[in-house]
Amino acid sequence: MTSLSSGVAPMPTKAQIRRQRNRKTMSVLRIVGILLITALWLLPVLWICATAFKSPGDVISLDIFFTPTLDNFAKAVGPNYQLGGRIWNSIIVTVGTLLVAIPSSTAAAYAFSRFRYPGGIVWPIGLLATQFVPAVMIIIPLFILFRSIGLLDTPIALIAVNLSVVVPYAIWMIKGFMDALPMDMEEAAMMDGASRFRALIDVVIPVAMPGIITATIFCFVVTWNEFFYALILTSNDSVTLPVSLMSARTDKGDEWEIMAVIGLTIMVPMMLISRVVQRHFLKGLTAGAVK
Amino acid sequence: MASVELDGIGKKFGDVVGVATQSMTIHDGEFMVFLGPSGCGKTTTMRMIAGLLEPSEGRVLVDGEDVTYDAPKDRDIAMVFQNYGLYPHMSVGENIGYPLKVRGLSKADRKAQIQDVAERVELTQLLDRRPSALSGGQRQRVALARAIVRRPKVFLMDEPLSNLDAQLRVSMRAEIKHLQQEMGITTVYVTHDQIEALTLADRIVIMQKGVIQQLGTPEEIYNTPANLFVANFIGSPSMNLINGSLENGIFTAPGGVHVPLKDSSQKNRANVVLGIRPEDMSVCDAVGAMISGVLYNSEMTGDAVFATIDVGEARVCARGDRHLRFQKAQKVGFDLDLDYVHLFDGKSGARL
Structure with missing residues (x-):
């Protein structure tokens, strides 16, 4: 659409005006849609946040305004709910799981990605196939096993079980990243005088870092939220946060405000870590761009 | 500085012959070019010299010493890869200095040598940049610098110029030739470009389907081709x-x-x-x-x-x-x- 008389802007045609108006309507609709969906997702979260600061009386009222109180937190930390200990247990189990899962998954992923061995793809697929077994099927054998070796109600039992869930996924996620890395880099490192292990440490792992971090976030979320195994395998000493939610269901009724406090404790670290890691994650992505 | 000897070396991938049994000697300080169409086994042969690929038969000798089953790191051979193989998470200086770092040199010693090599390939201004911020020719020079920084016994180059544009290729070609003559390092160079082969080589090996067709100086190859394949392959327009x-x-x-x-x-x-x-x-x-x-x-x-x-x-x-x-x-x-x-x-x- 070049105008014949230069210097004079061409008059927009009716079709153009209609198209422009349509575009505006579309973008307004889109923003409204996004807001609706965001509200749908965020409202419960906000509700939990608010509930954590409400007195028991306010919890069941529908009033939006209430006097905030920290009583619930004091009560949650107290002897009835032992929130401090529960947090500690969750941290031990999660950190313990990650400390074992990530290095071993990285090493396994590298091996699966780079070496040829009899059976080939059968091994990593077999590893993933272990996840086809439903938790409810193996929980009783696991319970008996841990009871007989005296590990019931210990963080070690939970770490072991979490590892069995998390490691196969982590291996596959990291393997996918490593498969996409060109061999040139690590071969260059080996020609430069590095052993295979050194090449892995110096070159492969730093470059695969975005994948490893993705796997770490995944493992963190799964382990931190894990409920079922912890419910069965712990009773007093090693109860984790998700299970401790249950303790707010007393015979005197459900203590919603306590549940909200515990729920908040579960959510906040996940949000914080996602924020921090996300930034790293993006940095890793751009640094990895070679070509 | 060293001679490289391939003694009855061969490589099979399952039933497929990658490189048929063959022998050759690359003399001390020589610039040897492996030339052939893609899939002729030239890169396979080079990777066996490098130690990145284990031969199915035969021996690789560097300076008369059998290194057939040595790890790449123990052969003191440097290699320039087709896609450069730079480390994206390290700066140019760290890339060049990596071979020295692996060998345990102190930071100060490394710095001096990196500076020295960077001057040689005109990279001094770029030492703090990441490889992703460099042009193709600059990346190529980083890869070269990384290879020469430790003065290896043997230099391997796997189609190092194929990712560059035509003009850059000509100037890098001259640069490589100049560096090689100045340093006198035994060099094996893989290419499918006959002009590169003829201009760079002291001697050329022409391969096809894993078999050596002719081994000789560029003059011999051009003036007395050993068979129809060589006659047809070398020269443009062809014979x-x-x-x-x-x-x-x-x-x-x-x-x-x-x-x-x-x-x-x-x-x-x-x-x-x-x-x-x-x-x-x-x-x-x-x-x-x-x-x-x-x-x-x-x-x-x-x-x-x-x-x-x-x-x-x-x-x-x-x-x-x-x-x-x-x-x-x-x-x-x-x-x-x-x-x-x-x-x-x-x-x-x-x-x-």
Whole structure:
């Protein structure tokens, strides 16, 4: 659409005006849609946040305004709910799981990605196939096993079980990243005088870092939220946060405000870590761009 | 500085022969080029020298020492990869210094040597940048610098120029040649570009389907190709090949080919291929010429005119003076420089 008389802007045609108006309507609709969906997702979260600061009386009222109180937190930390200990247990189990899962998954992923061995793809697929077994099927054998070796109600039992869930996924996620890395880099490192292990440490792992971090976030979320195994395998000493939610269901009724406090404790670290890691994650992505 | 010897080396991938059993010696300080079409086994051979690939048979010797089963890191061989293989998470300086770091040199020592090498390849301004911020030619120079920083025994280069544009390729070619001569490091260079091979090499190995076709200096390869494959592969435009027969020292082919050979001792044969390069012929009058036919096409390339004529079933191309002009369907004759006529066996392809 070049105008014949230069210097004079061409008059927009009716079709153009209609198209422009349509575009505006579309973008307004889109923003409204996004807001609706965001509200749908965020409202419960906000509700939990608010509930954590409400007195028991306010919890069941529908009033939006209430006097905030920290009583619930004091009560949650107290002897009835032992929130401090529960947090500690969750941290031990999660950190313990990650400390074992990530290095071993990285090493396994590298091996699966780079070496040829009899059976080939059968091994990593077999590893993933272990996840086809439903938790409810193996929980009783696991319970008996841990009871007989005296590990019931210990963080070690939970770490072991979490590892069995998390490691196969982590291996596959990291393997996918490593498969996409060109061999040139690590071969260059080996020609430069590095052993295979050194090449892995110096070159492969730093470059695969975005994948490893993705796997770490995944493992963190799964382990931190894990409920079922912890419910069965712990009773007093090693109860984790998700299970401790249950303790707010007393015979005197459900203590919603306590549940909200515990729920908040579960959510906040996940949000914080996602924020921090996300930034790293993006940095890793751009640094990895070679070509 | 070292010699490299391949002793009966071969590589099979399952049932597929990557490199057939073969031997060769690369002398101390020599620039050896492996040349061939893709899939001919040249890179496979180089990777076996590097230690990145274990040979199915035979031995690799560096300076007479058997390194066949040594890890790459223990061979003191440096390699430049086709895609450079730079470490994206390290700066240019760290990339260049990595071989020294692995060898446990202190930071100060590393810095001096990195600076020294960076000057040599003109990278001093870029040492703090990441590889992703460099152009193709600069990345190539980083890869080179990383290879030479520790003065290895042997240099391997796997098609190092193939990702560069034509102009850069010419200047990098000169740079590589200059560096190699200055440092005197034994070098093996893999390429499928014959110009690169001819300009860089002290000696060339031409391979096809995993088999060495010819090993010789660029002059030998160009002037006395060992067989039809080499004759056809080297030279642009490629050598004219005419099927015919040999009788009483005279080569004849249908359609007007009558070449009295210089060497009349050749036996009479029915199935012979005569090879002659376009630049070893001169355009002349059709009457009485050794080869004559009807003009098919003429091309002015600036410094020369290439005339192609139909001779029987063959097409023969000759390089002529740049002022030559032809008419459509004109009868044209070529005279051959008999010193550069090549004869090959029609069946085996071997040079006669």
